[in-house]
Amino acid sequence: MAKHRLRVLSLFTGGGGLDIGLEMAGLDTVMCVDHDPESCATIRHNRPEWSVFEGDVREFQPEGEFDLVVGGPPCQGFSTAGKGNPDDPRNFLWREYFRIVEQTRPKALLLENVAGMANAKNKHHLDEFISHLNLLGYQVEVGILNAADFGVPQARKRLFVLAGLGWKPHLPTKKKGAQHVSAAEAIGDLINNPNAPNHEPNQHAEHVVARWKNLKEGEVDPNYRRGRIYSDRPSPTIRAGGGFGPKGDHLAGFHPPIHYTLPRQLTVRESARIQSFPDSWVFKGSKTAQGRQVGNAVPPLLGRAVGESLKKGLVSFLEENSGRKSGT
Ligand SMILES: C[S@@+](CC[C@H](N)C(=O)[O-])C[C@H]1O[C@@H](n2cnc3c(N)ncnc32)[C@H](O)[C@@H]1O
Structure with a gap:
């Protein structure tokens, strides 16, 4: 076992999905960086012991030593869900991530992004990032994982870059025979649990409720471009924001899919369960901000x-290295 706890510097922390996953794995987030006040409020509320730099990553100067640097730079420019503009300035924030790796030289790092980062039009960013890491002495593993293969009740594909300074990390593989978790297993009990945190249902207009009452599982409302999830399988991807009005007009706010039996969209808590967040993790900010944190999360x-x-x-x-140094 490691003689000391492994210290994590978390960039683009958002609502903390990646960080609490790493915590479950026995890694300790000690510093978080995000410019979104509502995400920072969520982190401070749930983990007051984690330090938070609330500001632009471009102004962040790391201090102290970290064993790992982790983070998911914003992905709207790479996303296949959005317009995927290759010149979106957010596509270049990985360079800030790299600057911080260069300054801190962690023993390992993890970068997460949408699978679209590996698409032909974006791949030069990924290739540049990897070749910069190689020059610093990092060995890199890249792959796309589906969250549903790891006990998450959601089909969600994400790209991971892992790197080790002088060693090669590996991505986890799907456990043989592991069953997918269905949406009903994940959120069924919330129908009778109105007091769960972040679980206030939206009050949709009567004509919307009337339409959604008649949708079958898996069916998409063509006007609102939203589907009713299946009860017996993982949900489709929960997205951070944006949706469509009846005339195909783009709407701001949080627009998750429709509940498998009720004529309304999923609540923030149901969406958080679909993302495998524990109920003890409470989201702060407006409902839109809560939904954004949930939809953006690993x-x-x-x-x-x-x-x-x-x-x-x-x-x-x-362990191998300390053995070699001490001659054991
Ligand atoms: C995809 S989300 C990260 C989600 C997080 N990894 C999780 O698992 O919950 C990206 C985050 O980057 C933050 N962000 C975007 N641009 C930033 C900047 N210039 N400086 C600091 N944070 C930024 C956003 O506020 C957002 O919370």
């Missing part, structure tokens, strides 16, 4: 699986 159970694999590799690398 599902904690996926973060846990990746964290366990990363930690296992790092611990054995550290």
Whole structure:
């Protein structure tokens, strides 16, 4: 076992999905960076012991030593869900992530993003990031994982870059025979639990309720472009924001899919369960801000699986190295 706890510097922390997954894997987040006040309020509320730099990552100067640097730079520019503009300035924030890696030289790092980061039009960002890491002495593993294969009741594909300074980390593999968790298993009890945190249902207009009453499981309302989730399988991806009005007009706010039996969209808590957040993790800010934090997050159970694999590799690398140094 590692002789000391492994200290994590978390960039673009958001609502903390990745960090609580890493915590479940036995890694300790000690510093978080995010410019969104509502996300920072969530972190401070749930983990007052984690330090928070609330501001632009471009102004963040790391102090102290970290064993790991982790984070998911914003992905709207890479996302296949959005317009995916290759010149979106947010596409270049990985360079800030790299600057901080260069300054802190952690033993390992983890970068998470939408699978679209590996698409032809964005791949030069990924290639540049990897070649910069190689020049610093990092060995890199890249892959796309589906959260549903790691106990998350949601089909959600995400790209992970893992790197080790002088050693090669590996992504976790799907456990043989592991069953997918269905949406009903994940949120069924919330129908009779109105007091769960962040579980206030939206009051949709009567004509919307009338439409959604008649939708079958898996069916999409063509006007609102939203579907009723299946009860017996993982939910489709929960997204951070934006939706469509009846005339195809783009709406701000949080617009998750429709409940498998009720004529309304999922609540923030139901969406958080679909993302595998524990109910003890409370989201702060407006309902839109809560939904954004949930939809942007790495599902904690996926973060846990990746964290366990990363930690296992790092611990054995550290043990081997300390053995060599002491001649044992
Ligand atoms: C995809 S989310 C991260 C989600 C997080 N990994 C999780 O698992 O919950 C990206 C985050 O980056 C933050 N962000 C975007 N641009 C930033 C900047 N220039 N400086 C600091 N934070 C930024 C956003 O506020 C958002 O919370």
